[in-house]
Amino acid sequence: MAHPPFLDLNRRDFLVSASASATLAAVPATGALAQGTPEGAPADVVRMPVSFTVNGERRELELDARTTLLDALREHLKLTGTKKGCDHGQCGACTVIVGGRRMNSCLSLAVMHQNDEITTIEGLGKPDALHPMQAAFVRHDGYQCGYCTPGQIVSAVAVLDEIGAGIPSHVQADVAAAPEASEPEMRERMSGNICRCGAYSNIVEAMRDVAGRPA
Structure with missing residues (x-):
């Protein structure tokens, strides 16, 4: 039984045909864009x-x-x-x-x-008048390359404020209870701040220092 001509295409012919079709389909859109917006002209x-x-x-x-x-x-x-x-x-x-x-x-x-x-x-602080969290990061070597450090410090300050305000987290067994500045609490709340150098333990130590807990 005869079969449609397109079934006689080999893999190479099919790929060539598909590429040509895709190129032709893109031409009108590109032309319309060029006509509507001159090259290099800023958008409104x-x-x-x-x-x-x-x-x-x-x-x-x-x-x-x-x-x-x-x-x-x-x-x-x-x-x-x-x-x-x-x-x-x-x-x-x-x-x-x-x-x-x-x-x-x-x-x-x-x-x-x-x-x-x-x-x-x-x-938060200046070189000659550091915020307590900035000083703690220096004391506990809470950074390596330093690129993430500003975000880490700002977040750490806010985390201790959140805990002090009684805002619960996912790691609390009882969300109705007052949260504590424990290591699991701080690690959970700081999980959105990524450190590619892996200084997490030192960051937690700095936070515990500022929170008044043994590092």
Whole structure:
């Protein structure tokens, strides 16, 4: 019995045919794009004003509405202590404190923070007047390459505040009870901050030191 001609194609002919079809299908779309947007021309940008307080200082900016809080801090306010790591909310290097709660600044748009109070690593302490957590990280060698360290310190400060405020975590046997600054608690709450160098034990020691528990 005769069979359709396309069944006579060998693997090479099939791949060549499929590649040609894909290329032809892409041509009209590419042409339309070129006609609609000249090469090198910027897209329309919506700019919006935003005002917030960063490290105790009122700051006013006019930004592309798509600008993340991280980029506003780093590129516009030059507060480069807050690091851009994964830029996907997975590493914690960009952690800042907003309204008393820690957050990944790469996942939030700057214009969403009108009138917010924001604290970055620069706002915690200075070289000649370190925050207790910064001093504890130095004392316990809580860093190696140092890239994740600003986010680790900011998060660690916020974690102890969370515990002090009685906010429960996943490792509590009784979420209605007051949490304690135990090692399991601190490790659980710090799990969103990644250290590729593996300084986790020293980070916990620094946190226990600041919490007033034996390291």
